[in-house]
Amino acid sequence: xxxxxxxxxxxxxxxxxxxxxxxxxxxxxxxxxxxxxxxxxxxxxxxxxxxxxxxxxxxxxxxxxxxxxxxxxxxxxxxxxxxxxxxxxxxxxxxxxxxxxxxxxxxxxxxxxxxxxxxxxxxxxxxxxxxxxxxxxxxxxxxxxxxxxxx
Numbered sequence: 001x002x003x004x005x006x007x008x009x010x011x012x013x014x015x016x017x018x019x020x021x022x023x024x025x026x027x028x029x030x031x032x033x034x035x036x037x038x039x040x041x042x043x044x045x046x047x048x049x050x051x052x053x054x055x056x057x058x059x060x061x062x063x064x065x066x067x068x069x070x071x072x073x074x075x076x077x078x079x080x081x082x083x084x085x086x087x088x089x090x091x092x093x094x095x096x097x098x099x100x101x102x103x104x105x106x107x108x109x110x111x112x113x114x115x116x117x118x119x120x121x122x123x124x125x126x127x128x129x130x131x132x133x134x135x136x137x138x139x140x141x142x143x144x145x146x147x148x149x150x151x
Contacts, residue, residue, distance in 0.1 A: 004038040006031055009045040013053055021048055021089045024104040033108050037115035037140050042081035044118065046111070054088030067091050070110040072117035083118035085111065109149040112140050 008031050012018055030046055049057070054067035061071070069091045073084040087110055096106035116133060123130035138148045 003035040005041040006035050006038065007043040008034065011045065011047040013047060013049040015048065015050050015089050018048075018089075020093070020103055024102075024107050029104065029108075030111060033111040033144060034115050036144055037112045037119075038081060039119055040077070040079070040081050042083070042115075042118075044081070044115070045084045047084065047086050048089050049086055051088060051090045054086065054091065057086055069095060070114045072114045074118045074120075077119055081118055083115075085114040085118070087111075087114070105146060106149075108144060108146050109137065109141060112137050112144075 008027070010025070010027050010030055012022065015021060025046075025048065034042070034044055034046075051067040054071070055065065057071055058068050059065045061073070067088045067090070069088060071086040071088075073086070074082070075084075076082040087107065092106055092110060093103060096103045099106065113133075116136060121129075121133045121136065123133045134150050138150060141147070141149065
């Protein structure tokens with residue numbers, strides 16, 4: 001199955017230690033993860049932020065006053081998927097360490113997860129929706145040569 005077209009903007013905010021995140025997120029890797037999760041052509045911005053910016057965005061847009069791993073701001077799904085994915089570098093690094101996973105592997109999962117959210121997938125609506133989204137993530141990640149993040 002051919003992959004969909006992607007216009008990608010990859011941005012790094014003010015990070016204290018950006019080097020490991022830049023190394024884990026080369027542009028071709030980010031594009032590959034997102035394109036494998038797309039069901040339509042897309043324009044997506046991926047922004048890697050510090051905890052302060054991540055917390056402010058989560059608080060202001062979701063009324064949750066903490067930094068989370070990935071936030072998806074979806075603007076359109078047809079005819080083009082248009083979205084911003086905001087990944088909080090310190091949270092992603094902490095989770096990867098806790099899960100004993102390479103940083104790039106955890107980023108791959110979160111890029112796929114955020115891209116599915118941008119297309120209307122939601123794991124917070126019901127247990128069935130959560131299971132369906134997890135299964136789709138696992139399938140996409142397997143196609144990328146990544147292990148099951150839920151195993």
